[in-house]
Amino acid sequence: MKFRSRLVVNLKNLEYNHSQIKAMAPDSNILFMVKADGYGHGMIPIARFAVTELGIKEFGCATISEALKLREELNDLEFDIYVFSDIQLELFENADIYLKRRIIPVISNVSELEYILHTPEFKNFPICLKFNTGMNRLGLDPKETPHIANMIKTHGRTTVHHLISHYANASYPMETNERNIYQRSRFIDIKKYFTDAGITLERTSQSNSGAIEQKIGFKNSGDTHIRPGLMMYGPTSLHSEFSNLGHFQGKVVSRLETYIIRTFEVTAGTPIGYGSTICPHDGIVAVLAIGYGDGFSTRYGGAHLHHKGFTGVITGRVNMDMIQVLFPIEARDHILAHEIFTIWGEQDGDLLKFSEETKTIPYELFCSLLPRIPRVYRLD
Ligand SMILES: Cc1ncc(COP(=O)(O)O)c(C=O)c1O
Structure with missing residues (x-):
């Protein structure tokens, strides 16, 4: 049996993208975002390669079940895992998972922090705090910084393992976009408050792909870490009108391949497929073995594809x-x-053109692919 459609993931391109990022941010440690099944590329093979070949030791998931899968399937390897959004600390059984599987929940409200500080089992557990500096999604309120610092000290803690914030507009200019300027300065203020209060910040990070690509945000910020997601997989996350601000030329790690089931000639006016769409000109129709059962959305109708x-x-x-x-x-x-x-190749342009034409974003194109598309790994 030959394959129908498949996503060919070239891990050498992941290595290339990583080396580009290291060259741009030589002093930063990388917390690699592998949530949503490694942005659709297969979290486990991606993370295994990242640990064993790239030396990455910290990963970001969105949910506790993603984190648990990562820990269980790569239990022969040493690395830290953070759960960013859906931490579900209110469920008793999850506390056990965090404690026993060494998974770090990213705390984004005061009641979660209270729980960690008050529960004896978490006495020596690393505290990771995420502040809302202006994205207005999850995150601790910067106005509560004095209260939070006080809570931590009152419980005899003197360190925060990782202090985090997240840019809302990193796809826009870091230097001139008001929200980016505002978020950056708020984060600096929060870090200063903690440090002045005698709390050691072991790790800090704010920059996601757009900020890293612009080389602004982590330089001079004193942050120990950057948190790339999309750029590790190749595409830029900058809006097309600001692509000139980017210093990153990544290689898209995946190639989405399908095959031609059959071809037939049509004349202008011939109705084809469901709904009997009229062919506007004479031509040749290629029927490809991919559809919405593979995650190839009906919204992609009308987009251009290229062959030979x-x-x-x-x-x-x-x-x-x-x-x-x-x-x-x-x-x-x-x-x-x-x-x-x-459908899309290793050339960045193809994927970006397709995503622009289909009014999606590269993140969504990657994540939409369903399990019927096997992921195949290469090292070429
Ligand atoms: C908290 C956090 N950090 C980092 C990232 C990585 O962002 P990007 O894929 O744009 O680099 C994400 C992604 O949404 C995130 O939620």
């Missing part, structure tokens, strides 16, 4: 298992059944 130098259009409704791509008639002798067809 020809450009086709996804024509008619995206089906559960197939799409129809209409090519110009000149492609007749070139677009052949059974050929492998690349």
Whole structure:
């Protein structure tokens, strides 16, 4: 049996992206975001490679179950795991998971902090705090900094393991965007307050991909860590109008491949597929083995795909298992059944063009792919 559609993940490109980031931020440690199944690339193989080949020792998940999977499936390796959003500290059984599996919940409200400080089992457990410096999603209120610092000291603690904040607008200019300036300065104030209060901040971080790409945010901030997600997987996270501000030329780690099930010629006016969409011109239709059952959304209809130098259009409704791509008639002798067809390649441009055209974001394109698409790993 040959493959239908697959995501070919080239781990050498992950290595390349990592080396680019290290060159940009030589003094920063990397906390690598591998949530949402490694941004759709397969969290376990990605994290294993990151630990064993890249020396990364800290990972970010969104949920406790992601973190548990990471710990259980890579229990032969040493690394730290943070759970960022869905920490569910209110559930008794989760406390046990955090304690016994060495998973660090990122605390973003005072009641969670109270729980950690008051529960004897957590007496020596690392405290990781996330402040809302202006994203207005999760996070401790900076106005409560004195109260929080006081709580920590009252319980005889003198260190915070990791103090975190997160930029809302890192895809926009770091130097001039008001929200970015505001968030950066708030974080500096919070760090200063803790330090002045005699609390040691062992680790601090605020920068995600957009900030790292602009090389602003971690330089001179004194932060020990950066937290790249998307850029590790290759694409820029900068908005296209600000791409000139980026210093990062990543390689997209994945190639989404499918194959041509069959081709047939059509004349202008021929109705094809569900809903009988009318072909606007004579052409050749390639039926590809990918559809919304693979995570290839119906919203991708009308987008352009390329094969052997020809450009086709996804024509008619995206089906559960197939799409129809209409090519110009000149492609007749070139677009052949059974050929492998690349939806997005390793070239950044293809993925970004496709995401712009389909009004998605690269994050979403990656994360949308369903389990029916096998992930295949290469080192070329
Ligand atoms: C707390 C936190 N840090 C870092 C990241 C990484 O962001 P990016 O993928 O834009 O680098 C995320 C992603 O959403 C996040 O939630």
